[in-house]
Amino acid sequence: MSELKLHKYKIFCNTDNRYEYIWLLSDEDPPSSCPVDRTHTINLNNITIIETQDNNTLKVKEESISTGGRYRLDSHSCSCPPGESTHDISYNYPLNAVEFTLNLAEHNNDDTVTAIVGPQTTVTRITQDVTLGDKIITVDDSTLLELGLIFYLDDGTNLDNLGQITNINSNLITVQNEATYNFSSNSPTIVKSEVLFVNKIKFASFVHSYTSGVARVGAISYLEANRILRIKYNNTSDQSTTFTFYIEYLY
Numbered sequence: 001m002s003e004l005k006l007h008k009y010k011i012f013c014n015t016d017n018r019y020e021y022i023w024l025l026s027d028e029d030p031p032s033s034c035p036v037d038r039t040h041t042i043n044l045n046n047i048t049i050i051e052t053q054d055n056n057t058l059k060v061k062e063e064s065i066s067t068g069g070r071y072r073l074d075s076h077s078c079s080c081p082p083g084e085s086t087h088d089i090s091y092n093y094p095l096n097a098v099e100f101t102l103n104l105a106e107h108n109n110d111d112t113v114t115a116i117v118g119p120q121t122t123v124t125r126i127t128q129d130v131t132l133g134d135k136i137i138t139v140d141d142s143t144l145l146e147l148g149l150i151f152y153l154d155d156g157t158n159l160d161n162l163g164q165i166t167n168i169n170s171n172l173i174t175v176q177n178e179a180t181y182n183f184s185s186n187s188p189t190i191v192k193s194e195v196l197f198v199n200k201i202k203f204a205s206f207v208h209s210y211t212s213g214v215a216r217v218g219a220i221s222y223l224e225a226n227r228i229l230r231i232k233y234n235n236t237s238d239q240s241t242t243f244t245f246y247i248e249y250l251y
Contacts, residue, residue: 008051015040021050023071023098023248035073037103070251077244080111080233087231091251097221099248100197107241108203114232115198117223120152124191127171130183137162137173139191151175152192153183164196197221197229223249 011020013034022035030047034040078087102113123145128138130153137153139145145165151173153160160183163176183189223229235241 007049010048010050011035012043012046013037013040014043022073026052068251072249072251074247074249075244076247077242078231078233079240080235080243081240082235082238084232084234087233088228089231090226090228091223092225093251094225095223095249095251097223097247097249099246100221101246101248102198102201102203103244103246104203105242107237107239108243110203110236111241111243112200112202112234112236113198113243114196114200116150116230116232117195117197117221118227119194119230120154120192121194122190123193126153126183126185126189126191129185130179130189132179132182134179135162135175135177137175137179137191139171139173142168142171142173145173145191145193148196149193150196152194153179153181153189154192155181155183155187155189158183165193195221 007026008021008023009031011022011031011034012018013020015034015037020035022031024031031042032044034042076089078085080087100115124139124141124143126137127140130137137151145151145168147165147168149165151162151165153162158181160179160181161177162179165173166176167174231243231245233243
């Protein structure tokens with residue numbers, strides 16, 4: 001039995017009048033519908049393989065944390081009332097997200113979306129008091145903190161969003177925003193963090209979809225089992241709307 005390979009297909013969607021792309025294993029049938037929206041019609045005479053990767057090689061190249069290497073495309077739809085709403089999804093197994101596609105329609109115009117991985121996850125605690133205006137925080141353990149993560153302090157009474165982590169020097173963490181409360185190391189004060197994956201993207205009328213992670217093969221986001229992916233959607237109209245997105249991943 002020959003080794004399976006991964007084929008990247010280029011498909012012309014008649015409905016959107018543009019090309020769409022999808023990875024499939026070599027033992028799977030070529031796509032017969034649009035990978036972005038299966039209700040769309042495609043040109044069955046305009047389907048081509050534009051890239052082929054060895055399955056094992058691709059797994060090593062793409063997955064910094066290995067999974068089973070199987071491919072899947074999932075669709076999620078959120079019903080969004082006027083104003084801001086929050087929508088959480090999670091998987092009961094670990095995965096590596098390859099692409100994240102926002103599917104837009106006219107009713108999404110001027111709305112904004114933010115996506116967060118692991119919202120306000122507890123990672124450590126402070127070991128020195130924090131006073132109003134501080135931007136350098138001393139923590140007990142910086143192992144789980146990385147540049148660019150959103151940094152919170154929580155003493156059970158006050159929750160302070162200090163913005164992104166801008167520098168890590170051993171256990172000294174420099175943050176984007178000044179502390180707006182005093183925090184005691186004896187409370188204790190807990191440090192929380194989260195990954196800001198999509199940052200307040202505003203939808204324009206001329207954009208029908210936005211795909212993240214296609215610029216390079218290694219654009220991978222690892223999602224642990226049961227870790228929350230939180231979508232914050234701001235609906236600027238006075239009517240409820242629907243927001244749909246797709247996740248391509250290896251699991």
